[in-house]
Amino acid sequence: MSAITRETVAHLAELARIEMKDDELTALASELEIIVESVKSVSDAVSDDIPATSHPLPLQNVFREDVVGNTLTAEEALDGAPDAEDGKFKVPAILDEG
């Protein structure tokens, strides 16, 4: 039974703000299913005494001193913004009140 349905993909696409066509959703559902099944095989190789790992390197406690460094100017910060006003980023109305 397939765990990744077309609806699952549509939901994820919505959450990730990616516009997808119907045929893309259908195609991706079966492709993702294969990927998930493949990754699952990793679980078979793992026993209970192996901790979950989210980093390939055995690093820990990499901290920064609490000292102020270089900053951008407001002009630099806003340089790549699609729109700006009054030294601030300008964004469209947030609520969809239609």
Add this chain to the structure above:
Amino acid sequence: MSDEILSFEEAMEKYDPVLGFEVHVELNTATKMFDAAPNGFGNTPNTNITPVSLGLPGVLPVVNGKAVESSIKLGLALGCEIAPVSHFARKNYFYPDTPKNFQTSQFDEPIAANGSIDIELEDGTVFTIDIERAHMEEDAGKLTHMGGSSGRIQGAEFSLVDYNRAGVPLVEIVTRPIVGAGERAPELARAYVAAIREIVKNLGISDARMERGNVRCDANVSLMPKGTTEFGTRTETKNVNSLRSVERAVRYEIQRHAAVLESGQKIVQETRMWHEDTRETTAGRPKSDADDYRYFPEPDLVPVVTDEAWIERLRSELPEPPSERRKRLKTDWGFSDEEFRDVVNAGAMDAIEETVAAGAPASVARKWWMGEIARIAKDREVELTETGATPQTVVELNKLIEAKKINDKIARQVLGFVVEGEGEPAEIVEKRNLAVVSDDGALNTAIDEALAAMPDVADKIRAGKVQAAGAIVGQVMKATRGQADAARVRELILEKLGIEN
């Protein structure tokens, strides 16, 4: 349109409230959580910014070590266990105040968990609140909604974003459900947030100014019919930014929930926005799949690993907890429960402590800070410490009184001149010639005049009506503009008239 509400009393007859709080504390580090941009308030918009603050492509965050230590200290102060290994995670959502489209937070491995604190209400009742977790994360930017009415998001045409606050270190403290507060629930809500504010201020890890958003509370409220134990559907009220609002918002939500349930309808699980102007909540976003945050471990940050030595070093740096300090001071000062509670509620505890340390007896310090200085503060609508009176002022006034240089009444006048900025008490007494007339000769002259002016009173005293001397004392005080030692004047009068006192 306002929602229906039930009276609080009726709501309490039928339902038991269950509370839960998420309190966000902004740390007062010099820099942000994951980059070296300044952590400042009130600066020019979009200047406390680095490419990391903006989440530009290719940037890498680095954890602020001091923020981690502050978080561990807070965890310890809340009686939590500190995690041996703790991870950061990405909380993914789209909202313009979050430039990266995710918030770097902690998910299943927070830095601190399983604590509890005792909350004392004004009448001394103590509630224990269990802390589920305290985790590290970053603040979001600040939105200004334009083109609508009164700056609200509803009806806005567009919004402006200042990312100065984006990335400021936060600790989010989450309670377990709080059951059994009953009608004290609104009061307990206020006291809990006040206690958290006091703790973080005492630890020195936050400026703890609620009006600046340094301490922010989301209040969860649900009701269950009296006698039952299954929690009802909850709402989460946001935008509760003062202690007074916390109390009012919880009270309001209890009343609103009760009205909904009484009418046979169901509570919608949703976010409510508190409006201090109307003292109501309005519906925000319903909880839905938009809350599917797809947390996953932050690949750009490595684990925070603590050990015994580190934790014990931080524990040894913790100041005395506020509640223990209160107990110690109350005992040291010998105040009654009521006296001490009044001092705490008036915000006079620090001032009295400093005054005692500077050399005045506790009872004298209390008399001044709770009396004349409190009166001045009330008149001027300022805090006690903003009146211009200092612990040193009280100590000096007391010294002048003890040396019989001035009396209580004059001392209050001198205080008035101190807060007007005329200088220190001794200086003012000198300059304004306010010292008590201690020269018996001058007093005797004034007494003779008073006796001559009131021969009938003099006769009464001679006849043994000693209390009649009060009238003569009054006359002498008037003649010396209040600058005489009343007890000495009385002695002299009785001596003069040959009465043994």
